[in-house]
Structure formats: structure tokens, C-alpha cells
Amino acid sequence: MSRKMNISISVLLILSLLFAFAACGAGKPEEASQPLQTEALGVIHEPEFGGVYIKMTIDDFNALGFQYGDSVRVTFSNGYTMDDLPYFNGYYVDAGQPLLVAYPGYDYIKAALNYGDDLWDIAALKDTDTATVALIEHGTYLDVQQARDIHYYDEREKYDSDEIFANFRNAAVGELKENILYRSASPCDNQHNRAPFVDSLIEAAGVKCIVNLSDNESKIEGYIAAEDFDSPYFLSLYRGGNVLLLSMNMNYTSDEFRQKLANGLSDMAEKDGPYLVHCTEGKDRTGFVCILLEAFAGASYEEITADYMLTYDNYYGITAESDPAKYNTIKEKNVDAMLRSIIGDETADLAAADLAAYAEDYLKNAGMTEKSVAALREKLVK
Numbered sequence: 001m002s003r004k005m006n007i008s009i010s011v012l013l014i015l016s017l018l019f020a021f022a023a024c025g026a027g028k029p030e031e032a033s034q035p036l037q038t039e040a041l042g043v044i045h046e047p048e049f050g051g052v053y054i055k056m057t058i059d060d061f062n063a064l065g066f067q068y069g070d071s072v073r074v075t076f077s078n079g080y081t082m083d084d085l086p087y088f089n090g091y092y093v094d095a096g097q098p099l100l101v102a103y104p105g106y107d108y109i110k111a112a113l114n115y116g117d118d119l120w121d122i123a124a125l126k127d128t129d130t131a132t133v134a135l136i137e138h139g140t141y142l143d144v145q146q147a148r149d150i151h152y153y154d155e156r157e158k159y160d161s162d163e164i165f166a167n168f169r170n171a172a173v174g175e176l177k178e179n180i181l182y183r184s185a186s187p188c189d190n191q192h193n194r195a196p197f198v199d200s201l202i203e204a205a206g207v208k209c210i211v212n213l214s215d216n217e218s219k220i221e222g223y224i225a226a227e228d229f230d231s232p233y234f235l236s237l238y239r240g241g242n243v244l245l246l247s248m249n250m251n252y253t254s255d256e257f258r259q260k261l262a263n264g265l266s267d268m269a270e271k272d273g274p275y276l277v278h279c280t281e282g283k284d285r286t287g288f289v290c291i292l293l294e295a296f297a298g299a300s301y302e303e304i305t306a307d308y309m310l311t312y313d314n315y316y317g318i319t320a321e322s323d324p325a326k327y328n329t330i331k332e333k334n335v336d337a338m339l340r341s342i343i344g345d346e347t348a349d350l351a352a353a354d355l356a357a358y359a360e361d362y363l364k365n366a367g368m369t370e371k372s373v374a375a376l377r378e379k380l381v382k
Contacts, residue, residue, distance in 0.1 A: 035134060035135065036064065036065050036066065036134065036135035037132060037133065037134040037135070038054075038056060038061070038064065038132055038133045038134070039132070040077065040130040040131070040132055041054050041055045041056050041130055041131050041132070041133075042054075042055040042130060042131075043055065043076070043125060043127075043129050043130060043131050044108070044127075045120045045125070045127075046110060046112075046120075047118065047120070047249065048214065048247075048249055048250075049112060049249060049250045050112060050113065050116065050117060050118035050119060050120070050249045050250055050251055051101075051110045051111060051112030051113075051118075051119055051120070052110060052111045052112065052119050052120055052123070052125060052131070053106075053107070053108040053109070053110050054074070054100075054108055054109050054110065054111060054131045054133065055108050056108060056109055056133075057107065057108060057109075058102040058106065058108070058109055061102065061109050061133070062102070065135070066087060066133075066135060067087075067138060067139070067142075068087060068088055068089050068102070068142075068145045068149070069086070069087065069088070069138075069139050069140065069141045069142030069143075069144070069145035069146070070086075070087045070135055070136075070137065070138050070139065070140065070141070071084050071085065071086065071087075071135075071136040071137045071140035071141060072085050072087050072100055072133055072134060072135055072136055073085070073133070073134045073135075073136055074100060074111050074131055074132070074133050075131065075132045075134070076123055076125060076129055076130070076131050077129045077130040077131070078123070078124060078125065078126075078129050080123040080124065080125070082098055082111060083136075084136060084140075085098055085099055085100045085111070086099050086100070086140070086141035086144065086145075087099070087100045087101075087102070087141075088100075088101055088102070088141070088144070088145055088148075089101070089102045089103065089104065089145070089149065089151070090103060090148065090149065090150060090151075091103070091114045091115075092144055092145065092148040092149075093114045094114065094333060094337075095114055095115035095116065095253065095333075095337050096113055096114065096115065096116040096253070097113065097114055097116070098111070098112070098113050098114075098116075098119075099111075099112065099114060100133065104151055105191065105192070109133070111131070113251075114250075115250050115251055115252060115253065115284075116250075116251055116253075117251055117254065118249070118251075147325065147326070147329065148326065148329060150312075150315075150316045150318065150326065151316070152315040152316055154192045154193045154194075155193070156193070156197065159314075162197045162200070162201060163201065164314045165194060165197055165314075166184050166185050166194050166197040166198045166201055167183075167184055167185045167194075167281065167282040167283070167311055167314045167315065168182065168183070168184035168185070168197075168198060168201045168202075168282075169182065169183060169184070169307075169310065170182055170205070171183055171290055171293070171294060171307055173294050173297070173299040173303040173304065173306075173307055174294055174295075174297040174298040174299030174300070174303060175297045175298040175299075175381050175382045176293075176294065176297040176299075176380055176381065176382070177273075177380060177381065177382050179205065179206075179274055180273045180274050180275065180379070180380055181273070181274070181275055181277065181290075181293060181380060182202065182205055182207060182274060182275065182276045182277070183276070183277050183278065183282055183286050183290050184198045184201065184202070184276060184278050184282045184286075185198055185278060185280065185281050185282040186198065186212075186214070186215075186278050186279065186280050186281075186282070187199045187202055187210070187231050187233075187234040187276070187278065188212075188215070188220060188223045188224075188229075188231055188234050188238075189214070189215065189219075189223055189280055190223065190226065190228050190229065190230075190231075191280070192280075192281065195223075195229075195230070195231050195234075196230040196231060198231075198234075198278070199230070199231035199232065199233050199234050200233070202233060202234070202276050203233035205274060206274055207237070207273075207274050207275065207276045208237070208242060208271070208272050208273060208274060208275075209237070209242045209243075209244070209268060209271040209272065209273060209274075209275050209276070210234070210237055210238075210242065210243045210244065210275070210276045210278070211244050211246065211264055211265075211268055211275060211276065211277045211278075211289070212243055212244060212245050212246065212278060212279075213246050213248045213264075213277065213278065213279040213285040213286060213289060214246075214247070214248065214278075214279040214280050214285065215245055215247060216245055216247040217245060220238065220243075220245065242271060244264050244267050244268060244271075246260050246261065246263075246264040247260070248260050248261065248279075248285055250284060250285065252285070252288045252338060252341060253341055258362075258365075258366035258367070259366060259367050261289065261292075261366060262363060262366035262367035262368045263367065265293075265363065265368060265372070265376055266368055266369070266372040266375075266376075268376070268379075269372055269375035269376040269378075269379055270375065272379075273379060273380075275379075277289050277290060277293075281311075281315070282311065283311050283315070284334075287308050287311065287334065287335075287338070288338050290307065290308070291304055291308060291335065291338050291339060291342070292342060292359055292362065292363075293359075293380065294307065295339070295342065295355035295356060295358065295359035296356060296359035296360060296363065296376070296377070296380070296381075297356070297380055297381045298355075298356045298381070299355070300351075300355075301339070301350045301351045301353075301355065302351070304335065304339070304355070305331055305335050308331075308334065308335050309327065309330065309331060309335070312327070312330055318330070336350060339353075339355070342355075342358055342359060342362045343355075343358045344358075360373060363376070
């Protein structure tokens with residue numbers, strides 16, 4: 001047998017073996033990689049903002065491979081499922097829309113409806129239920145995440161003044177009386193290190209009545225008992241019965257929100273100012289209430305927008321000049337949406353609308369009497 005023939009036979013044998021191995025594996029496709037998914041996790045009701053904490057820390061969740069901008073599925077053990085949720089590190093969806101959020105400072109990831117109804121009630125959850133989060137697709141909403149990604153710092157030295165750090169200011173727009181209405185972050189909840197600064201500022205401003213949109217008595221007593229509580233002026237007002245506790249959620253479109261606000265503003269009108277309106281950051285609930293009161297006092301759309309957006313300058317350095325895309329998005333998603341909720345018309349021309357008349361109608365429809373509305377006007381408006 002020639003050397004050439006030996007080589008040919010060897011090649012044929014090798015090819016035969018390769019085909020044989022291929023045939024053996026033909027009926028056994030490669031095993032698919034495991035989908036990215038959490039184990040079953042406990043859930044906690046978060047009533048203030050109307051959401052469901054899923055008991056995994058943000059860092060642990062991201063360490064599994066989830067990324068901001070992903071599309072995910074949340075499945076609760078009672079069968080309620082939320083498909084194609086965007087996963088963001090902020091509330092970057094329209095009012096009423098669902099998301100999975102990893103907001104800085106939260107203990108856990110949270111499923112919620114932004115400015116919407118309480119997901120815990122919608123999903124009919126119980127404390128014994130669990131939740132599983134699974135990846136649908138990486139990067140589905142990455143463009144939104146990148147366009148709206150904002151965060152702030154809790155260190156005073158990173159800000160130019162106490163007022164900016166505390167998001168504190170006089171809402172001096174429209175026909176509001178001079179130095180009558182202030183807004184800020186919380187003077188009692190020190191989770192963002194701002195409470196002592198707010199406390200000093202409201203004392204200097206001579207604030208006599210505080211409208212606290214976020215807390216109840218139990219939470220206030222918890223703040224007072226905390227080691228870092230350092231708000232003596234707030235405490236004096238609280239002990240004197242001059243802190244109105246509204247304990248409102250985030251859903252400014254709900255009847256509950258409107259009724260609590262009507263009751264709170266009626267009580268406020270019975271007390272002397274200057275007044276402070278605040279929630280936790282002085283951003284969302286405070287933003288809505290100040291929009292309403294400023295409109296009630298005859299402020300223009302431009303004045304209301306400028307005051308609301310000053311919060312985003314204070315916290316994030318976002319202005320119409322520094323970041324026009326983010327500025328306009330926040331204005332449209334927040335200011336415009338809140339004003340249209342007050343007006344009750346999604347297509348209203350906000351610049352041309354009689355905002356004062358709409359604000360008064362809102363207060364009356366929410367439950368304030370003619371007498372209370374007149375008293376509020378007497379307290380606030382020139």
C-alpha cells in the first residue's frame with residue numbers, strides 16, 4: 001500500500017469519526033443558559049409612596065446582573081404579574097405608569113406605580129406573599145435611563161449655601177404676601193442630613209405653622225427619638241400644636257390625596273403664618289401643593305414653572321441653560337402634568353388658562369368650604 005493511500009484512509013477514518021460524533025449529538029442540542037432571575041423574595045408594603053418593597057438590596061440585585069434600563073418581569077406568589085417593567089434608579093415614567101425602581105437610599109428594590117394607586121392593594125398582596133424578578137431584555141429602556149438619570153448628594157459641603165442644601169425658599173410669586181409661604185426639605189426627618197439646616201432656616205424666617213405632607217405622629221416621635229435629631233425649633237412648634245400632619249401618599253390624582261389636602265389647608269387657614277410646606281425632599285408632594293397655592297394666589301404659568309424647577313437646580317444643578325433636554329422633560333412630566341390634573345383637562349393651554357380660578361375650583365371640589373377658601377385667601381394673598 002502506498003504512502004498516499006495510507007494518508008487517504010487516515011483522512012477518511014478521521015472524517016468518519018467526526019461524523020459519528022456529530023450524529024451522536026444531533027438529538028441533544030446545547031443546553032440553554034439559565035435565565036437571569038431572583039429567587040422568591042419577601043415583600044413589604046410601602047404605603048407612603050404606594051409601592052411594594054422586594055426584599056433584596058439594590059447592590060445585591062445589581063450584582064446578579066440586572067442593569068438600569070433593563071426590561072423585567074415581576075411575578076408575585078399570588079399570581080399577579082407585571083410584564084415589561086422598566087428598571088430605573090429614579091421615577092422616570094409617566095404618572096400612573098409601573099416600574100421597578102432602585103431609588104438611592106432605599107433599603108430594597110421597589111415595584112410601584114409612579115404617582116399612582118397603591119400597588120399593594122392593586123395586586124391584593126399579603127405579608128406572606130413573595131415576588132420573583134426575571135430579566136426580559138437588557139437595555140430596552142436604556143435611552144430613557146440615560147436621558148433622565150439624576151442624583152443628588154447628602155453632604156452639605158457639596159452645596160453653595162444652607163438654603164440650596166435644604167431646598168429652602170420663600171415662594172414669592174403671584175400675589176402671595178411677602179414672606180408668607182416657605183417650602184423646603186423636611187425639618188424633622190433627617191435621612192438626608194438636611195433637617196437641622198431646615199430647622200435653623202425656618203426659625204430665622206419666623207415660621208409659625210408647618211404643613212407636613214409626609215408624616216404621622218408615630219413617624220414624628222421616631223424622628224425625635226433618633227440619636228441625630230437636632231431640630232429644637234421644629235420640636236417647639238410640634239409640641240405647641242402648630243405642625244399639621246397630613247400623611248399623604250404620592251398619588252396626587254387620587255380622592256384620598258385631595259381630601260387630605262383640603263382638610264390640611266382648611267386647618268392651615270385657621271393658624272397664623274408664615275407657613276412652611278414640606279414633605280421629605282420638598283420635591284414632589286411639596287411641589288404639587290406649592291403649584292396649587294401659587295396658582296390660587298394668581299401666579300402665572302411661567303412663575304410656577306420657575307419656582308418648581310428651582311428644586312431641580314438646588315438638588316441636581318439642572319437648569320434650562322445647563323441641561324435643556326432634562327429640564328424640559330421634567331417640566332412636561334411634572335409641572336405640566338400636575339397643573340393639568342388641577343385643571344382637569346389634559347389638553348389645556350397652560351400659559352393661557354385662568355389658573356387662579358381653576359385652583360379655587362380644585363380646592364372647593366376637594367372639600368374646602370367657601371369660608372375656608374376665603375380664610376386661606378385672607379392668609380396668603382395680598
